[in-house]
Amino acid sequence: MNIGDRIPEVLGIDQDGREIKASDYRGRKLVIYSYPKANTSGCTAEACSLQAHKEELAAAGYEIIGVSKDKQALQKKFADAHGLQFPLIADTETTLLQELGCWGEKVTCGRKTIGILRTTYLVDENGIIEKIFTPKEIKTKIHAEQILNAIKDKSQNDNSQHNIQSHRWNTPCGRTAVQRIWRGVCHYRTLHKERESETPRYPHRRPDGNLHARICRPCACHGCGETEGHRG
Known part of the structure; x- marks a missing residue:
């Protein structure tokens, strides 16, 4: 999976035998790590x-x-041994691992093998992946600090973008650019109506001497006996 993709609804069974679903965390963000x-x-x-x-x-x-290919019993033993207070999914069939894209070829002790690629996904409140830590980026002993730093950087960037947009849309006199644009549109409409009202409107005669049934503006040639939009 890539940034912008939605995680699967069914994530798997954890160390306590509970089925974990993405909808269980609706409205909350996730750190999913393999x-x-x-x-x-x-x-x-x-x-x-x-x-x-x-x-x-x-x-x-x-x-x-957390998610790995380990069986439920081993996940339970792992969690109990280290006091881990979060779900560890026993993905023995590698269903979730393959869907996430963290199951594939890797080099172990100089040999190419197929297995789990250590990867971390930061997921937003709507189940959309917003950041991925690849195997080469992850430092296991300080991985939580890496995640917290990424979250902090994202928050600062979001605030910076918000401030830029606020500055961009506000003029020194306090009127927003949208208001200024709308004021210009209204001014144009008013001016256009005034010009229309100042345009002389009078009847024209056809070549046969009869007056037009409709009153129209004169055409560009003035006095040719035709009217704009009503030739012949």
């Missing part, structure tokens, strides 16, 4: 980093969900 193997050094460091900063992530509006 890890190769429970209870290994790198995956333990990553999980502990996230658990240690769980409250900070929650304050920023984010819930955590």
Whole structure:
């Protein structure tokens, strides 16, 4: 999956046997991270980093969900051993991993293998992916700090864009650009009506000497006996 894609509705079964769905988190943001193997050094460091900063992530509006190919029993043992207080999905069939795009070819100890690519997805309140941490970007021991820094940067960028837009749409005299544009439109309409009212309107005669039935503006040639829009 790429930035802008919507995550699947059914995410899988966690360590406690609960079915986890995207709709369960409607209105909340998510950190969904995939890890190769429970209870290994790198995956333990990553999980502990996230658990240690769980409250900070929650304050920023984010819930955590982990996913690996491990069986439910191993996920349960992993969570209990390290006090992990968030769902760990046992995706033994790699359904979610493949849908997310974090199952594929990788190099392990100099050998090409097929397996889980350590990846993290930041998902907004509507289930849309807004940022992806690739395997080369993730530092397991400080991964939570990486996520928090990304969230902070995004917030600052959003505020900066808002301030730029506010400055752009407000003039020094306090009138917004939209108001100025509308004022110009109204002025143009008024001026156009005034010019129309000043245009002389009088009857013209046909070549046979009869007056037109309708009163029209004179044509550009003036006095040719025709009227604009009523020739012949």
